Amino acid sequence: MSADLAADVRRLVLGAAATSDLERAARADFATFFPDEHGPVSRDDGPDHATASALVFDPTLTRTLLVFHAKGQFWVQPGGHLETGDASIADAALRELREETGVVVSALTKPLVYDLDHHGLSSSFGRCSSHLDIGIAVVVVVSDDAALIVSDESEDVRWWPITALPDEVPPGFDGRVRRLRDRLHI
Numbered sequence: 001m002s003a004d005l006a007a008d009v010r011r012l013v014l015g016a017a018a019t020s021d022l023e024r025a026a027r028a029d030f031a032t033f034f035p036d037e038h039g040p041v042s043r044d045d046g047p048d049h050a051t052a053s054a055l056v057f058d059p060t061l062t063r064t065l066l067v068f069h070a071k072g073q074f075w076v077q078p079g080g081h082l083e084t085g086d087a088s089i090a091d092a093a094l095r096e097l098r099e100e101t102g103v104v105v106s107a108l109t110k111p112l113v114y115d116l117d118h119h120g121l122s123s124s125f126g127r128c129s130s131h132l133d134i135g136i137a138v139v140v141v142v143s144d145d146a147a148l149i150v151s152d153e154s155e156d157v158r159w160w161p162i163t164a165l166p167d168e169v170p171p172g173f174d175g176r177v178r179r180l181r182d183r184l185h186i
Helices: 003-015 021-033 089-101 173-185
Strands: 048-057 063-069 074-076 079-081 114-120 130-139 154-161
Touching: 003 021, 003 089, 003 114, 021 114, 048 089, 048 173, 063 089, 079 089, 089 130, 089 154, 114 173, 130 173
Parallel strands: 048 130
Antiparallel strands: 048 063, 048 079, 063 074, 063 154, 114 130
16 A cells, blocks of 8 residues: 555544544544554555545435445445555545446545544454444535446445435444534535
């Protein structure tokens, strides 16, 4: 992995919003894994490593695009492992979005709106025991009849109203979606 990608992870960890005890705890947890610019950014760096994801919203900020993860058997934002060619967390998140849904984003909201989510994984995820996910908020204009793709990692891709997310989401996911959506209003 590039030193630039590791530096980007460290920069985002240090700059993460922390307006609640939950967010302060997440930032402190991430800081233990990334005390410098040599933290675990690759799955080859051990069972606990960074990932990038895209929490996608429509322009009205009332819907979010989710994939039904085949291994996890839950609805979640598109995302995954960092790869050698990724120049930044944002690049990795947009690559994952394109690969998992077919949605292409040309520009991100400025300033970057993101959060930190460290979550444990079941044995179905192989040698990965936890992901230190940096989720990037993305607003996209996609028509209702636009064709979405379903990757080999997912069973379905669908837009969901933020007020009516599916029952099969990871713990705390609805709060994560709402916090990022609310930050986009600022």
